[in-house]
Amino acid sequence: MFHQQEVQKSLNLFFQKIRLKDQNQQSGKDKTAKIGQILSYLEIIHVQVRKYSKRRELVLIDCGAGNCYLSFLVYYFYTQIEKRPVRIHCLDNNPYLMENNHRRAETLEFKRMYFHTCDIADYAYDGRPDMVYSLHACDSATDKMLYLGLQTEARNILSVSCCQHTNIKKMKGHPYTGITRHQIFKEKLAYMVGDSLRAMLLEMHGYQVDIIEFASTRYTDKNIMLRARKGHVNNVAQLNEQYQKLQQTFNFSPALENYLLTED
Numbered sequence: 609m610f611h612q613q614e615v616q617k618s619l620n621l622f623f624q625k626i627r628l629k630d631q632n633q634q635s636g637k638d639k640t641a642k643i644g645q646i647l648s649y650l651e652i653i654h655v656q657v658r659k660y661s662k663r664r665e666l667v668l669i670d671c672g673a674g675n676c677y678l679s680f681l682v683y684y685f686y687t688q689i690e691k692r693p694v695r696i697h698c699l700d701n702n703p704y705l706m707e708n709n710h711r712r713a714e715t716l717e718f719k720r721m722y723f724h725t726c727d728i729a730d731y732a733y734d735g736r737p738d739m740v741y742s743l744h745a746c747d748s749a750t751d752k753m754l755y756l757g758l759q760t761e762a763r764n765i766l767s768v769s770c771c772q773h774t775n776i777k778k779m780k781g782h783p784y785t786g787i788t789r790h791q792i793f794k795e796k797l798a799y800m801v802g803d804s805l806r807a808m809l810l811e812m813h814g815y816q817v818d819i820i821e822f823a824s825t826r827y828t829d830k831n832i833m834l835r836a837r838k839g840h841v842n843n844v845a846q847l848n849e850q851y852q853k854l855q856q857t858f859n860f861s862p863a864l865e866n867y868l869l870t871e872d
């Protein structure tokens with residue numbers, strides 16, 4: 609998607625503007641990794657939304673946006689390269705970062721980017737977004753963004769979780785201690801179980817979900833993405849049974865389950 613020379617040149621200049629590359633087109637290890645992550649993420653966003661009419665404004669919500677590198681790239685790509693209208697709401701509870709993002713957006717003249725300093729759980733959107741997404745939203749912030757996606761009936765939800773401290777702590781009393789006595793495996797297992805349970809909750813609420821590696825492990829070891837699209841799901845009873853079994857085996861549920869229960 610970004611292989612045409614013109615597009616690459618344009619993106620490289622943009623990376624200079626948002627300080628992911630210096631004037632000589634160089635960037636350190638962390639920024640190179642961030643560029644790799646956000647380019648891969650954008651490709652997946654584009655696959656999901658490219659079929660929507662270009663005349664209609666895309667509405668996207670970035671949860672736990674941090675310094676918004678991903679959303680700045682997304683906004684640039686749609687407005688400058690794809691030439692289609694887009695509006696992005698960026699949410700983060702860190703006021704310092706959001707103030708910086710706001711100033712950067714003004715400098716770049718990205719007029720349809722909005723920055724909300726708030727907890728994801730406190731954000732209400734009146735309407736149906738095309739996509740709710742997050743990249744490395746910490747711990748239960750991922751559950752909050754998934755819940756926001758469900759509440760707003762977003763057409764698409766993309767989520768790459770980060771640390772799952774709460775799930776790791778809760779995962780006790782299961783029969784696989786031969787695996788989890790190794791801390792590294794314990795973490796990997798908690799990730800797999802946590803994200804599988806989240807995926808099933810989304811499916812049971814009318815989303816088709818697949819779990820993919822969104823970027824190379826060269827750029828991040830936290831590279832597992834839940835990719836969900838609103839659609840028909842017809843095996844809900846079976847999913848419910850699988851969910852209960854998995855939840856009972858590992859003795860924990862993701863916070864998303866609680867958010868959904870308190871709603872009922």
Ligand SMILES: C[S@@+](CC[C@H](N)C(=O)[O-])C[C@H]1O[C@@H](n2cnc3c(N)ncnc32)[C@H](O)[C@@H]1O
Nearest residue numbers: 672673674700701702726727728743744746749
């Ligand atoms: C690991 S950073 C990821 C930032 C960015 N998405 C990226 O990939 O570079 C996680 C961000 O989520 C924000 N965050 C964590 N919990 C949150 C919550 N409950 N509501 C809003 N923002 C939250 C933090 O302030 C932080 O900026």
